[in-house]
Amino acid sequence: MEEIPQDPTRYDHNQIELKWHERWNNDPNLYKAAADSTRPKYYVLEMLPYPSGSLHIGHLRNYAIGDALARYMWMKGYNVLHPMGWDAFGLPAENAAIKNGRQPYEWTKANIAEMKRQHRRMGFSYDWDLEITTCEPEYYRWNQWFFLKMLERGLAYRKNALVNWCPECGTVLANEQVVDGCCWRHETTQVEQRSLEQWFLKITAYADELLRAIDEKLEGHWPDRVLSMQRNWIGKSVGSEIDFKLENTGEPIRVFTTRVDTIYGATCVILAPEHPLTAKLLDEAGRARAKQMIDSRASKGPGDIDKDGHFTGHYAINPYSGEKVPIWIGNFVLMGYGTGAIMAVPAHDERDFEFCTTYGIPIRPVIRPVNGALDENPKAALTEDGVVERSGEFSGLPSAEARARMNKKAESESFGKAAVTYRIKDWGISRQRYWGTPIPVIHCPKDGVVPVPEKDLPVILPVDVQLTGKGRSPLADVASFVNVKCPKCGGDARRESDTMDTFVDSSWYFYRYCDPKNSQAPFDSKKIAYWFPIDQYIGGVEHAILHLIYSRFFTKVMRDIGVISNDEPAARLFTQGMVIKDGAKMSKNKGNVVSADEMIDRFGADTGRVFELFAAPPEKDMDWTDAGAEGSYRFLSRVFRFVVRNAGRRPEGDPLADRRALRKLHQTIRKVTEDFDNRWHFNTSIAALMELINTLYEEEAGLSGGALHQILPSLALLLGPFAPYLAEELWEQLGHQGPVFRQPWPTYDETLAKEDAADIVLQVNGKVRGRLSVPFGTPEDQLKKLALADPKVQPSIEGKQVVKVIVVPDKLVNIVVK
RNA sequence: GCGGAUAUGGCGGAAUUGGCAGACGCGCUAGAUUCAGGUUCUAGUUCUCGCAAGGGAGUGGAGGUUCAAGUCCUCUUAUCCGCACCA
The missing domain is CATH 3.90.740.10 (Valyl/Leucyl/Isoleucyl-tRNA synthetase, editing domain)
Structure with missing residues (x-):
């Protein structure tokens, strides 16, 4: 199709975003954390996704929140660690493999490539050099290593037990994966009880500490509902x-x-x-x-x-x-x-x-x-x-x-x-499925259960396996995998064919980000000591008892093994609300999915991010509506046009207009800064930016070049955490160099932010009857006099007895009459 | 049953410390711009009485504290989420 020449003052999100996308992609060190820094560290982490195929706008909210925070913390001068990876083992890959005749490994890797492309297109600030993929032997060998360490300590054990069996999955489920007596993945499939030999991790040994640390370390830093769910669950x-x-x-x-x-x-x-x-x-x-x-x-x-x-x-x-x-x-x-x-x-x-x-x-x-x-x-x-x-x-x-x-x-x-x-029971981790970490033990007729020696790790999961989806691990039929020699006696033995629950993978992945290529150990403990605990963990509340309790348990075990020294993985947890479309959570089943690609094509990555942050406070559910997204697009367009047409303006202007615009600017900086520092209500941060641009439009004719010279760059910087593409483009158009997120966060001046005069509300018996504009610091008796004499107030107090006058300096006068 | 949360215009939401309820956005109404639609710009938009000036009511409901309550207290209703015969 022929390229249509664009009006230069039109906000062309595609052109801007693709230009910067290209530049950012060619700079692998852009988001790299400093190796040893004198600056304070900040580890911001969003829960790693399962590579199901492609991103939709329901996924984006989590990342938009984390990314805004990461960029803000960079601008505040922190050494930021912001990684991303893939929770790549699990049943869907296996089921897709059976259905489509593709191998799970190939299917998973293709999905990862696709989703990573979408992540990059959104412009999220990850250091992709730290990327981890849990289905790679370099990663899961450490699952096996931790398992062996737990086995040594009696924290992993095998017993015959009544276990939850999902006939649909064809595998055992942990108690945490049973919802209302049904499978968490098959909401209408009743879980059966079967008696099987299973591997368990002894989470009950830590039940008391897991419970105590909720009060001692997490209260006030993790959401109440998550803590209450965990308390209940530990019971x-x-x-x-x-x-x-x-x-x-x-x-x-x-x-x-x-x-x-x-x-x-x-x-x-x-x-x-x-x-x-x-x-x-x-x-x-x-x-x-x-x-x-x-x-x-x-x-x-x-x-x-x-x-x-x-x-x-x-x-x-x-x-x-x-x-x-x-x-x-x-x-x-x-x-x-x-x-x-x-x-x-x-x-x-x-x-x-x-x-x-x-x-x-x-x-x-x-x-x-x-x-x-x-x-x-x-x-x-x-x-x-x-x-x-x-x-x-x-x-x-x-x-x-x-x-x-x-x-x-x-x-x-x-x-x-x-x-x-x-109430909590030990965590059953055996799964009779293929696509997971092999459990590193060998069953010997003479020596019984023999752990695989550490030097033989990883136990590699064979590829090209015939998948059946039937009730036993497909690995049991792979002769080259199961037939081994006993490490103790050298006699014929059989390898364990069950694999681990994928929640093992995600129980410690955030440690691996700190040292993802280490082939000698799961990580260098010194690096963990620097980065941990995670300063801010962000994810969905659906993990309140599964992932978030398992990973707390793993952290305590790892501490006792001696490889880390922190007691809890995350100092602060934030659980964002769901994205709702047409009254329901976005999901393939409901058919209300809007793909990330579709959204980006139509509105752009920046608009998508801004709208997801603007439509509701981040902890609440938000409704995605196209009309709402258009509103955010209009806002970014207004910003773009304003900056472009005012970038090279004349020096002269109206000092009063300058004063009003600069006041609004400093009020906005204050507002956005406070939102980041205190409560993360990005909806009000963006509303404040919208107010700023509205004021700038009102004052545009009178603004001097000098004022614009202060306002425009600040505007670009303020926009940085929310709309990084547009911010970068404006920053460049204003003649500046270097990524926006590496610039210092703008500071505000209280004097400039202050209004010229105090606006005093005049009330009679609590009802507003008038208002007064007076200099700040006008004495109380003066205010009282002015209020009683005010023509708007007079009719309401005429002929009545003034009982009392309440004066709140710089704010309000309330006259109580009988 | 237990635990956690929520309730504000037509809609999403704001009011951070008890001090002007409805910021900001969507939608809607009118006008301007445009050949037209869209875009953009301007004005208006809680309800209600009124030509207007202005008045009255109003934050799920009922009480209370206070000069002043969306905000604090008591009771209550509804909705959502988690756990659920946990001894």
């Missing part, structure tokens, strides 16, 4: 474990309770249907009932299960009272929490109350309110602490005191102890 409860004894054999049945003070009110013991003891206690009919409970629980979503119970015909002895109570099984008792067995105290627990009422089990109150009597016939459970009654030697004690003494007794008589239970 600490402090209580007691107590053995009831089976009536005939004396075999202990251990229960967990947070309310041992109510134990004299226990009227039965209830086992989870999966509890190992049920096989022994139940007859055939009972076992069928247990199985039925398990199955019906699996087929229903959470929360809507009716309580179901079955008497085993057996009894247990309460170790405190010596009382004999029936043993039931109940569908609401969870095998995975506590000990899988509870004592039911219907008088003081709502669930037990419901269960025992249904099955006619006695209800025995043993707690009275501190200032009340024991309710003999409770209509509902009294769940608050109170005073313990009818409890032998403990009667009359407050609940807390009773718990302490009861624990002591249990311990001294060896039938129980104080205990803490966590």
